[in-house]
Amino acid sequence: MNLLPVLGELLRCPNVSHAANRLHLTQSTVSGSLKQLRLLFEDDLLVQRGREMVLTEKAKELRPAVERLLEQASRLFCAETFDPATAANCFRIATADYVSALVTSRLGPVLQANAPGVSITLTPTPGTTAKDLRLGVVDLIICPNRRENWEACGIAAHDPEFCHEVFIRDRxxxxxxxxxxxxxxxxxxxxxxxxxxxxxxxxxxxxxxxxxxxxxxxxxxxxxxxxxxxxxxxxxxxxxxxxxxxxxxxxxxxxxxxxxxxxEPPVPFPSLDLVMIGACHRADRADLYWLRKIVRDSASSFLDIGNEGGCLETASACAPTDVDVTTAGTPLLPPRALARPGHGENRYRVSEESVSPSSSALISFPQ
The missing domain is CATH 3.40.190.10 (Periplasmic binding protein-like II)
Incomplete structure (x- = not known):
């Protein structure tokens, strides 16, 4: 068990000195643990490529399972609670400029009334990477649900490390x-x-x-x-x-x-669905669950505005709209209602065409 945190950190960041710093251990201790792990798994796990270390195929296969074990162990030994009224978290969301403009106008009053000590940093998506999500440098990416936008962040449509939720259908x-x-x-x-x-x-x-x-x-x-x-x-x-x-x-x-x-433009443009993307190994954290909820609730205000013209709707989890993932094997969790707790039946209409049965490669956030 004492090797598990070292393994998890090395899989997130394949660099012995960086892993040692994050674990508050000496570099020699982490190097010794890596030797034990290589013997245990009968694999090098990390190999030199040029001037940097990279994960072997075996290590890449181990990463999702190790992240889940670490998350489960964390919940077992430290029952996590999150009280927005007393919290002092600083969340980081990478998103497009127009989403920032909309979100800030709606989240400001929410934070002032319910979470005065919480702050949110909004950063542009260009330059944001899958590694930032994996390491917790960024808590959420919000972007259009298109292949180009996912890949611009270094995330493949079928990557099991990342959870997602298409939370609004814009156009x-x-x-x-x-x-x-x-x-x-x-x-x-x-x-x-x-x-x-x-x-x-x-x-x-x-x-x-x-x-x-x-x-x-x-x-x-x-x-x-x-x-x-x-x-x-x-x-x-x-x-x-x-x-x-x-x-x-x-x-x-x-x-x-x-x-x-x-x-209405005289050209039929496709829908512009917005998706929240996060690291699966952090998805169950109470503070991030709350963050996703307030973003989702802010989307309901977009919906209310849009419905004046009958145009906007929330959407269930689905694949990037132009990505074919029919050959992937990880089952997608069933589409969930996006009703807020305590509000009974889902008041948002989910478009059936937004739910892709072939989107089996993508993992939705826990609700």
């Missing part, structure tokens, strides 16, 4: 200035494409949903601005002749601040 809508001299509705496809556009672009060079859809349909629109932030688009559109495409949740938010005209 893209068009915006333009509500100034009567500028607004033109309805816009035919040719007129829409001819209008000057402000477009969101990814900083990693990968195509966005908008760019991908237009390319697949062979359509070209006039682009006047390319910006890396969705939150800039409403400000660019105001008092201009520009048209932009943004998530409906963001459009509803900014329509209360700026004179915006929100309308």
């Amino acid at each position: 893209l809508v068009a915006i333009q200035s509500a100034n009567r001299s500028l607004a033109e509705r309805p816009l035919a496809l040719a007129d829409y494409l001819a209008r000057p556009h402000a477009m969101y672009c990814r900083t990693d060079g990968q195509p966005t949903i908008e760019q991908e859809t237009l390319a697949q349909m062979g359509l070209v629109q006039r682009i006047q601005f390319l910006v890396p932030y969705f939150t800039l688009l409403p400000q660019l559109v105001v008092d201009s002749h520009l048209v932009a495409l943004i998530p409906l949740s963001l459009a509803n938010h900014y329509a209360r601040l700026f004179p915006l005209d929100v309308f």
Whole structure:
């Protein structure tokens, strides 16, 4: 049993000196434990590749089981409780700029009323990696449920180390200035494409949903601005002749601040589902369960706003929308209702098309 924490730390970070620092042990002690583990498993576990150590295939297979054992042992010897009223946790969430804008406006009052000592740091998803989740540097990643977004964080769609929950189904809508001299509705496809556009672009060079859809349909629109932030688009559109495409949740938010005209684009864009991703070995922690709950509850306020136009809905756990994982073997937990405790029957409609029976490779968060 005394080798288990050393094994767990080496599997998370295959570096003897770093593992020793995190375990508050000497480097020689960790090196000695590694020798014992190699004998026990009849495998090198860590091997030199260039200037760094990497895990062997055997070590990669062991990692999920070891993480579960460590988590179970932690709960056995230390019954975890979390009281938001007295907690002083600093949570870290990596997410897109527009999600940050929406979340902060709704979580601020929640923290002030129920968890005054808790703080939340929001960081951009570019640069966030699977390793950050695994080591607890980041508690949650919130991003669109697309292959490109998962892979940008170094997470494969079938990776059993990570839990997920698609907690809201958003979609893209068009915006333009509500100034009567500028607004033109309805816009035919040719007129829409001819209008000057402000477009969101990814900083990693990968195509966005908008760019991908237009390319697949062979359509070209006039682009006047390319910006890396969705939150800039409403400000660019105001008092201009520009048209932009943004998530409906963001459009509803900014329509209360700026004179915006929100309308259906004449191009059928796919849905923009948002997913929470976390490390499975930390998913049962009481503080992270609470964090996911308040994020989920904040999503219900997006839903309430969106339902004024009948447009937004929460969604059950499902695979990235463009990822085929039919050959994977780990069973997905059954879709769960997202009703808040004490509120009885689920008041959010779950779209059946959002639940993919073939999504067997992905593990949903414990509820």
